[in-house]
Amino acid sequence: EDQRFFEHPGFDLVEMSQALRSNQRMAFGSAESSGTALRGASTLSQQVAKLLVTGGERSPVRKLRELLYAVEMEQTLGKARILRLYLDNAPWGSNLCGAQAAAQHYFGKRADRLSAPEAVWLAAMLHNPVLEAKRWASSGHINVARAQWVAGNLRPLGRRQGVRLQRALADEDWVMPTGVKYGEVLPPSQKHSVSMNADGFSVDAAILQKK
Missing domain, CATH: 1.10.3810.10 (Biosynthetic peptidoglycan transglycosylase-like)
Structure with a gap:
């Protein structure tokens, strides 16, 4: 999902560049990309921001907010906490x-x-x-x-x-x-391994921050 997680500051310029080139080839209909899904470039940090703050709306504004939250989380929470939040909410x-x-x-x-x-x-x-x-x-x-x-x-x-x-x-x-069975709905108590307030962190409307 994010091979350079421990190296990037919240966003991955290498992956973003590769995804852009891949999606451009798809847009222009190259043979090797026919039938291939669009390639994303979100880091785990960005995915945590999406899961806990910005939601799944598809828009440039949402992606920008997601990136900004990811950078802020990297600076305030650190890699270990972000990885824990991802694994607990993915x-x-x-x-x-x-x-x-x-x-x-x-x-x-x-x-x-x-x-x-x-x-x-x-x-x-x-x-x-x-x-x-x-x-x-x-x-x-x-x-x-x-x-x-x-x-x-x-x-x-x-x-x-x-x-x-x-x-x-x-x-x-x-x-x-x-x-x-696929699609089986679990009781609410089993759907999450931790709550949104686990480990002393809470999701604020403006930023993920330590209590």
């Missing part, structure tokens, strides 16, 4: 919000009990959680190629551990908990 398909709810829904266990392949697969869902949730519910299969790509890009693991994890993803016996 959509995971099937009306799910947050990693804890996703772990319970898809694997019937707490997030800290997930195996490495399970955790990587949940991370791999984030590029299109609705599609991946439907894929698993309808076919019983995960997008192994996407999950292996994620595993291969986990730089702290090193190449050897990354390859082992990629193999484990292909060999894993993926089984959904009994009775779980």
Whole structure:
């Protein structure tokens, strides 16, 4: 989702430039881009701003506000807090919000009990959680190629551990908990792993700030 998260100040100029070129090729109908979805360039920080403050309206003004909030969060909250807010509020398909709810829904266990392949697969869902949730519910299969790509890009693991994890993803016996269906609505108490005021932070109409 954001390979330079620990390096950028809230926005990623490299990704923005690449997305612009990719979308320009689509606009002019190049053969290799035919049928490809528009490429986004939002960082995790911008996505947190969208999830908690600006909402999903498609407009240049909203995107500018999102970028400004992201920069402010980087300066006031720091990377660790932003990552926690993202994991606790990101959509995971099937009306799910947050990693804890996703772990319970898809694997019937707490997030800290997930195996490495399970955790990587949940991370791999984030590029299109609705599609991946439907894929698993309808076919019983995960997008192994996407999950292996994620595993291969986990730089702290090193190449050897990354390859082992990629193999484990292909060999894993993926089984959904009994009775779980795509689109199932969870009770409100299970939809979020933390509240909006978790860890001493609250969402203000003007800025995310420490209490």
